[in-house]
Amino acid sequence: MGKSWQVNESESLFTYTNDRNYTFYNPTNHTPPFLTAEVAALNNETLQSYLTTCGQTNFACLYDYAVTGNRQLAVTSGNIVNEARQLHSLSTNRAPTLTYETNQTSTVVEGTIRVMVGQTINIQFNGSDADGDALTYSVNNNEIAGTSINGSGYFTFVVTSSNLNINVSGDVPTLIVQVIDGLASAVVEVKVLMCDCAGNGTCLWDRPLQLGTPSYGVSGGGGAVEIRKDYKRNKFKE
Known part of the structure; x- marks a missing residue:
């Protein structure tokens, strides 16, 4: 059942040579390397080095590193996984x-x-x-x-x-x-x-004290104070 996906020799579309026949490329006794077995075979120092590169949960990176020993290949695999995870997070967030x-x-x-x-x-x-x-x-x-x-x-x-x-x-x-x-x-x-009322009265928030500008000012006391849009205080007479 586990090999139901495999194309048998009569279904294959490839042309083989005598020394590189169908059986050569599809050995019936082949057991693929599994991550758990590959990791178990590593010494602690090597394993920690791999985990530092790949992290604890990037199994594609760990698998490629453990099987091939090629750090660049493992990092590339890990980046592909991380990008896929990021895209999934963005699409569901x-x-x-x-x-x-x-x-x-x-x-x-x-x-x-x-x-x-x-x-x-x-x-x-x-x-x-x-x-x-x-x-x-x-x-x-x-x-x-x-x-x-x-x-x-x-x-x-x-x-x-x-x-x-x-x-x-x-x-x-x-x-x-x-x-x-x-x-x-x-x-x-x-x-x-x-x-800035500065003791001159109450701010007139809704009163445009200078035509054509969004000015805010105060009135009361001895006159009025205008806080212009450049926020410089200018006095004027009512």
């Missing part, structure tokens, strides 16, 4: 999801963060993975200083005056939070409005 409450506090309004210098805000980002894979969170703190996120998706933003000098080419800066399951990722982008 379901990407994680990432959400947060877009109106959870006075500092998060309609999906936009509103913060003033001196504030520390916290937002819970919720990652979920249908496959139960471990999730890793990250945030673009190289672009927006003072931001961090822990392994549970708890985000913290400590706002200082240095944040107002972010070079955003005239655009509102964007917080980018990512969660990854090792293969696929989900990203949430949140606009960040920053204001």
Whole structure:
């Protein structure tokens, strides 16, 4: 039964010579080398060397190394197996999801963060993975200083005056939070409005103080303060 796949001599399409006949290429008493037997025949030092090259579970690599002793051949076999495993994982993996409450506090309004210098805000980002894979969170703190996120998706933003000098080419800066399951990722982008009242009153988040620009400012006290899109504070009279 184990050789039911084998083509017999009458079915063979090959032409043989006298010294290289069908029986030569298909010996009936041939027993193929099995991995367990080949590994058992290795001394401990050689086995550890093979395991270092192939790993514990890449049996194609281990088999070729044990049978041929050819490291390059074994590594090539192992790479093919690893690529096949990677493709299988990618084809069956379901990407994680990432959400947060877009109106959870006075500092998060309609999906936009509103913060003033001196504030520390916290937002819970919720990652979920249908496959139960471990999730890793990250945030673009190289672009927006003072931001961090822990392994549970708890985000913290400590706002200082240095944040107002972010070079955003005239655009509102964007917080980018990512969660990854090792293969696929989900990203949430949140606009960040920053204001430095400096004791002059209350930030006017919805008031365009300069026509044609996404400016945010404050009013009260002895006049008003405008925080322009380049985040330089300029005073003007009402």
